[in-house]
Amino acid sequence: MLIKNLVLLLKTATEDATDKYVDIFTKNDFKVRLVKTLDFKFRNLNVLSVLLKNPDDFSGLIFSSPRCVEAVHKSLCNERIKEEWRNNSNYVVGEKTYDYVLEKLGLVCKGKETGNASNLAKEIILDVDLLNGKPLLFPHGNLKTGTLEKDLGQKKIGIYNIEVYDTITNLDIEKELIKATENYTKAPEYVVLFSPSGLKSSIEFLRKIPEFLDIKYVAVGPVTEAEILKTEIKLCKTALKPNPEEILKAVESYTL
Template sequence: MIIENSVLLLKTQATEGASDKYVDLLIRNNFEVRQVKTLVFQFKNIDALKHKLKNDGDYSGLIFSSPRCVHAVYLATNDTKSLIDSWQSKHNFAVGEATYKDALDKLSLECKGKESGNAVNLSKVIMEEKFIHQKPLLFPHGNLKTDTLSRELEKEGLKIEGVLVYDTITNPDICEEIKQVTDNFRAVPEYVVFFSPSGLHSSLEHLQNIPDFCYAKLIAIGPVTELAMKEKNLDVFGVTRKPTPEDVLDVIAGR
C-alpha cells in the first residue's frame, strides 16, 4: 500500500534540540512526514581537537564539512568559551547553509561557503583567497570523509590538517524504526528521500521488505546519492540541486 501525500525522510541523526527544517516545510505544505535515523554518530578525539584549537597560531582558519564537525568543536570549547574567540578573526569555511548556521549559532563563527553545497564547490570558495592561507586550515572530520577537498586544495598548493572527531555508524535500531513508520512493512510513503549513499545502504535492505516499495517515488539529495541509487538499480524520481528543504519540495512538486 502507498501512503499518499506522505514523505519518508531517511537521514542522519539530528543535532540534539534542533528543529528539522525539512519536516517543518513539508508539514506546512500539507504533507505527512515520517522519519528514520539511518546513521548515528560517536564523537572521539575531542581532547586532541582541543589541543589544536589552543594552538590557533598554527592555522589560517577552520573548515566545517557538516554540523557534526561544528558540534565537535563546540564539545572541545564548551568548558572554555574564550578558546574559540581567537578563531573569529580567521578565515573559516562551511559546506552548506545548515553547517553555516550551526557554526554561527553554536560558536559565533562567521563562515564563508554556505552556498557551496559540496566539497568541490567549497574548494573553489577557499581558492578564491588562496594567497591569504599561508598556514594550514584545520579540518575536523568524520570517518567517512572523502579526499575530494584535500585533493582539490592541494592542487593549488593549499594545505589542510585533518583530525578525526566522530565515527558514523548504522543506527542499530534502524529495522525497528522502519517497521514503525511503514505499518509493520505493510505500507510505504508516496515519497522516499535518501540523503546519502551510506544512509541508502543502511536502509535499503529493510525497505525492500515492503511489497509496494517499488511503487514509491524515490528522491536523491544530490548527484552522489543519485549515483548510489542507480548502482542499486533503483528508479530515481528526482534529484535535488542543493541539500535544502526547498529543493526537496521543488522535486516533489515537479518544479
C-alpha cells in the same frame, strides 16, 4: 499500499526542537515520517582541543557537517572558542552547518551556498591569497571522501586533517522503519535519502516494502544520487543543495 503525499525522510536526527525538513513538508500539505539512519561516535576530542588552542598555526577551519561543529563544541568543554579564530578564514558546506556554527561557536563562515565539497573547494581557492600559506584545520568523520584534499592540493592549499567521529548505523533502524510503514503495509509515496551511508544502512529494509520500486526517490546531492542509481532503483530526483527548500522542490518536481 502506497500512501499519497506521505514523505519518508531517512536522515540523521536533529538536536533542534523542530526539524526544519519535517516543518517545511508539513506546511506544504505533506504527511511526514522520519527514520534515523545513522548514529555518531566522537573521538580524538582531546587532540582537537589542543589544536583549537593554537589558531595562529592555521589559516582557518573547515566544517563539512553539523557533526564537525558538534565535535569542536564538545572539545571546548564549555569554553568559548579563541577569539583569534574569528579573524581567520572559516568555511562550511551547506546552510544547516552554517547556522549550527553560528549558533554553537559564534563564527561567521563562507560557503553556506556551496552544498558539497567540490563547490567548497572552488570557494576556498578564490581566497588563496588570504590563507597566508598556513593549512586549514579540518575536523571530519571516518567517511571523508578526500575531495577537498585533492582539489585544494592542486593549488598548494594545505589541510590539517583530524578524524573526530565515526558514522555508524542506527541499530534501531528496522524498528523505526517498521513503525513508519506500519509493518511494511503502508508505503510512502516519496523517500528522501540524505547520504550514501544512509542509503547503505536502510536499503535492505526498504526492499521489504512490497511497493519498493513504485516509490518516488529523492537524493540529497549528486553523490547520494550516484549511489542510489547503483541499486535497482533507476529513477530519482536530486536536490543539489542540502536545505529544506531544495529538497521540497525535488519532491514536487515529480508532479511537474
